[in-house]
Amino acid sequence: MDLFEYQGKQYFARYDIPVSPGGPADTVDEAVAAANAAGYPVVVKAQVQVGGRGKAGGIKLADNEAEARQHAEAILGMDIKGHVVKRVWVENASDIEEEYYVSFTLDRAEKKHLMMLSREGGVEIEVVAEENPDAIIKLHIDPVDGLSADVARQACIDANLPERAIDGATDIIVKLYRCYTEGDCDLAEINPLILKPTGEVHALDAKVTLDGNAEYRHPEWEAFKGLTEMDEREKMAAEKDLQYIGLDGTVGIIANGAGLAMSTLDVVNQVGGSAANFLDIGGGANADVMAGALEVINFDENVKSIFINIFGGITRGEEVAKGIVEALNRVELKAPIVIRLDGTNAEEGRQILLDAGIPESKLRSEPTMLAAAKTVVGLANA
Numbered sequence: 203m204d205l206f207e208y209q210g211k212q213y214f215a216r217y218d219i220p221v222s223p224g225g226p227a228d229t230v231d232e233a234v235a236a237a238n239a240a241g242y243p244v245v246v247k248a249q250v251q252v253g254g255r256g257k258a259g260g261i262k263l264a265d266n267e268a269e270a271r272q273h274a275e276a277i278l279g280m281d282i283k284g285h286v287v288k289r290v291w292v293e294n295a296s297d298i299e300e301e302y303y304v305s306f307t308l309d310r311a312e313k314k315h316l317m318m319l320s321r322e323g324g325v326e327i328e329v330v331a332e333e334n335p336d337a338i339i340k341l342h343i344d345p346v347d348g349l350s351a352d353v354a355r356q357a358c359i360d361a362n363l364p365e366r367a368i369d370g371a372t373d374i375i376v377k378l379y380r381c382y383t384e385g386d387c388d389l390a391e392i393n394p395l396i397l398k399p400t401g402e403v404h405a406l407d408a409k410v411t412l413d414g415n416a417e418y419r420h421p422e423w424e425a426f427k428g429l430t431e432m433d434e435r436e437k438m439a440a441e442k443d444l445q446y447i448g449l450d451g452t453v454g455i456i457a458n459g460a461g462l463a464m465s466t467l468d469v470v471n472q473v474g475g476s477a478a479n480f481l482d483i484g485g486g487a488n489a490d491v492m493a494g495a496l497e498v499i500n501f502d503e504n505v506k507s508i509f510i511n512i513f514g515g516i517t518r519g520e521e522v523a524k525g526i527v528e529a530l531n532r533v534e535l536k537a538p539i540v541i542r543l544d545g546t547n548a549e550e551g552r553q554i555l556l557d558a559g560i561p562e563s564k565l566r567s568e569p570t571m572l573a574a575a576k577t578v579v580g581l582a583n584a
């Protein structure tokens with residue numbers, strides 16, 4: 203789950219990382235009230251989950267109420283790279299002497315956490331990586347060892363931070379590591395981390411991705427929900443309790459079991475197609491689950507054909523078939539289905555599909571996974 207900047211800052215605050223005081227606002231009047239409460243000068247910041255808001259005009263300084271109003275009017279409703287601004291965050295403006303970059307992510311290949319630190323912050327890190335890669339310090343952290351203040355301090359020195367920023371930066375880095383690990387983040391990034399003329403170091407921006415698998419131990423994440431910009435398809439799937447991940451291909455995929463779903467994606471790729479989603483209906487899925495899954499896939503405009511790949515163990519073939527028949531009654535599917543139905547009660551399932559008299563233009567059955575993949579990709583690419 204990706205957080206908005208202001209939510210990321212709220213999360214940082216739980217770990218004592220210094221951020222500017224401020225308030226969220228959904229209307230111009232609320233923004234003005236938040237600015238008055240914070241005290242001028244303030245900065246009005248568009249809350250969208252996309253970088254480069256500053257350059258796009260989504261971040262503006264205001265010295266007084268009239269300016270705060272004017273900026274809130276301009277920014278609310280603004281379109282930033284396809285994201286419409288529905289909320290702003292208004293905070294006390296900071297004086298900036300220097301801008302740094304720091305982040306933690308997981309390096310899967312190394313099986314370690316990765317810290318990146320740079321004196322060149324405030325710009326996109328990808329640009330720094332391209333133009334001046336030596337300006338980025340990369341430090342792998344063994345999760346068993348953790349990150350000590352000494353190691354963090356040395357990284358600050360290696361990154362060439364000025365002497366007077368080192369204490370403050372070290373402190374924030376250690377806290378950010380705690381936020382990232384104990385707070386179960388996939389990403390915790392501060393860009394820019396600023397040095398103020400007063401010598402204080404401070405998080406001016408926040409980019410946080412929470413690890414959904416850790417949700418069960420974070421009841422406090424509930425507060426972040428609802429506002430997050432979820433893919434519409436994923437939102438619909440979540441409401442139906444489906445294990446769904448939206449992708450950008452054209453073949454809708456339904457399989458039982460995560461392993462089979464992944465293999466299905468692979469085989470679709472192998473024969474020249476691309477998956478529109480990952481969808482695991484799980485073991486023991488009944489007709490209702492299948493119908494719900496088809497509804498979610500049908501909602502995706504990019505889907506040109508649907509691959510249902512079922513190897514029944516606990517899942518029963520006749521339930522799958524009933525679900526398909528039910529879905530075809532409930533919704534007008536925009537794309538044809540190709541099904542590979544095998545395993546428990548597959549025969550009964552195929553008979554149910556036959557008896558339903560579904561025309562071949564809407565549903566075809568194939569005996570193997572590979573044959574089904576070829577047919578479904580042929581339909582998608584036609």
Ligand code: GDP
Pocket residue numbers: 245252253254255256257261294295296297298301324325393394406407408
């Ligand atoms: P992003 O462009 O979406 O990454 O948004 P940021 O929150 O990182 O802000 C972009 C830039 O706006 C920063 O790098 C700063 O240069 C500037 N900025 C943001 N907040 C302040 C502030 O409080 N004071 C000043 N002077 N500049 C700010």
Ligand code: MN
Pocket residue numbers: 324393394407
């Ligand atoms: Mn930023």
